[in-house]
Amino acid sequence: MMSAPNQRPLWDAWHEQVHGPDAEPVHREFVDAFLAELPHDAGPLLELGCGQGHDALYVASHGYFVHALDFSSVAIEQATRNLRAHPGSDVDFRQHDIAEALPFGDGAFDGIFSYLSLHYFDDSTTRSVFREIYRVARSGGVLAFCVKSVHDPLFGQGTLLGPDMYSLNGHVRHFFDPRYAIGLLDGWELVHIEERHGRYLDAATRSVLLQVIARKPASEGVIGAR
Numbered sequence: 001m002m003s004a005p006n007q008r009p010l011w012d013a014w015h016e017q018v019h020g021p022d023a024e025p026v027h028r029e030f031v032d033a034f035l036a037e038l039p040h041d042a043g044p045l046l047e048l049g050c051g052q053g054h055d056a057l058y059v060a061s062h063g064y065f066v067h068a069l070d071f072s073s074v075a076i077e078q079a080t081r082n083l084r085a086h087p088g089s090d091v092d093f094r095q096h097d098i099a100e101a102l103p104f105g106d107g108a109f110d111g112i113f114s115y116l117s118l119h120y121f122d123d124s125t126t127r128s129v130f131r132e133i134y135r136v137a138r139s140g141g142v143l144a145f146c147v148k149s150v151h152d153p154l155f156g157q158g159t160l161l162g163p164d165m166y167s168l169n170g171h172v173r174h175f176f177d178p179r180y181a182i183g184l185l186d187g188w189e190l191v192h193i194e195e196r197h198g199r200y201l202d203a204a205t206r207s208v209l210l211q212v213i214a215r216k217p218a219s220e221g222v223i224g225a226r
């Protein structure tokens with residue numbers, strides 16, 4: 001198998017050229033479904049792979065404090081600029097590679113969400129990213145993520161890097177099937193899993209996306225304690 005190329009320069013260049021927000025209904029429906037599942041009086045939320053910050057700002061507009069991470073310095077610069085246009089929004093945009101340990105304590109978040117940012121890693125890294133997500137989620141907290149499905153038209157194109165993982169024109173994608181996604185949710189209760197169709201920003205083809213929502217079971221005595 002070939003090793004995956006470094007993706008950061010590719011994303012920096014992408015963020016120089018492409019500007020959101022993404023108007024595809026499936027995208028807003030995903031974020032709204034996450035908001036609807038949040039526990040009552042939810043505290044801080046975390047977004048992984050926030051890009052230019054449009055989802056974090058939308059979520060913050062509902063009164064939440066959001067930490068939002070992306071490894072692209074260009075994305076974080078643009079997100080910070082977008083934040084200035086939304087005074088009063090409570091978002092902390094931070095440059096961070098989510099393949100590395102998350103810079104937060106255990107149980108820090110009532111909700112974690114990620115739109116099209118968790119399907120870039122090999123199997124072992126993906127599993128470690130999901131262990132970190134579990135660690136920083138509070139009991140009763142919600143995880144919502146959307147990734148490329150194995151039924152996406154790009155699946156199978158380019159150079160095979162590993163199981164269900166391809167590099168096409170330098171762009172690495174690890175496509176998920178529902179069984180794989182569910183296998184990553186050890187310790188979570190599955191709330192919803194669904195395949196959706198949609199285009200992302202300027203994409204030439206429609207994508208097939210897998211949307212997943214899960215809840216970290218509340219520990220005994222925690223329900224109603226906050």
Ligand SMILES: C[S@@+](CC[C@H](N)C(=O)[O-])C[C@H]1O[C@@H](n2cnc3c(N)ncnc32)[C@H](O)[C@@H]1O
Pocket residue numbers: 007011012020022048049050051052054055069070071072075096097098099114115116117120
């Ligand atoms: C398809 S874009 C989605 C951006 C945003 N979630 C949205 O919906 O507009 C994928 C994002 O994941 C980020 N990304 C890719 N790999 C990453 C990594 N290892 N750590 C942090 N961010 C990463 C990219 O910089 C990019 O902003």
